[in-house]
Amino acid sequence: MQQWIQKLWRENKTFLAFIMLMFVFRSAVADWNEVPTGSMKPTIVEGDRIWVNKMAYDIRVPFTHISLYKLADPERGDIVIFDSEVSDKRLVKRVIGVPGDTIAMHDNKLWINGNTVSYQDTPESQEKAVDPDTDQLEFLPGVEHFVRIEKQSWSFSNFLPVVVPEGQYLVLGDNRDNSADSRVIGFVPREEIVGRSRSVVLSFNYDNYYIPRADRFFHTL
Structure with missing residues (x-):
């Protein structure tokens, strides 16, 4: 058995080394992440593969x-990918509150540190994912992005x-009611946050035979 392993390594060491390095790269440097749900609509849609x-x-x-070395901390408005211990799955959400922030919400409108966040109705947009009937521009301090808010309110x-504790973050989906x-x-x-995303790599339309969406290739989030 040992001789067989040694022979396998000698004959395929370049390929096996490449595979190992690829797994290390995807684990520690960069990867892509499939988004199977619509919780980040209209920013991210079902079928997007986002760059992490x-x-x-x-x-x-x-x-x-x-962590061997901290390079930066997540900032308000960042789209983060994290391994949630509570939900036992990997999730993609947007950072709304950083440590020390006081965050509140009233009728789906955010308050950050005592200041109301501004919103603007969206006219007809060139972005296919944006729906002018439900989507609004949300102006977080320093960041603007679309959110989806249904007409009926929910719990x-x-x-x-709430005050965001030290070492923790308050995150929300852009599809606020879902x-x-x-x-x-x-x-x-x-420590649960594994990375940040700012673009889509590619996207498959689940409702149309998984045909790639040409307009989502390398789409900036």
Whole structure:
């Protein structure tokens, strides 16, 4: 058995080394992540494969969450990918509150540190994912992006002011009425965040025989 393994390594060591390096790269440097749900609509749609920069915040030990060196902290407005211990799955959400922030929501309108966040109705847009009947521009401090808000309110359209603890983050889905985010799973610990996304790599239309969406290739988020 040992001789067979040695022979296999000698004959295929270049290929096997490449495979190992690829797994290390995807674990610690960059990867893509499939988005199977609409919780981030209209920014991210079902079938998008988003690019994940795993060195946006930390240099980590491959295949672990152990940080060797902190490069930066997540900022308000970042789209983050994290391994949620509470929900036992990998999730994609937007950072709304950073440590020390006071966040509240009233009728799906955010308040950050006592200031109301501005919103603007969206006219007809060239972006196919944007629906002018439900989508609005949300002006977070320093960042503007689309959110989807249904006409009928639901139980999570409101929450009283909460202070984001040190080392944790408040995250929400852009599809505000259809997202299991910090309103369900609570604050997200810093160590669960594995990377940041700013673009789509490619996208498959689940409703049309998984045909790639040409307009989503390398689409900026």
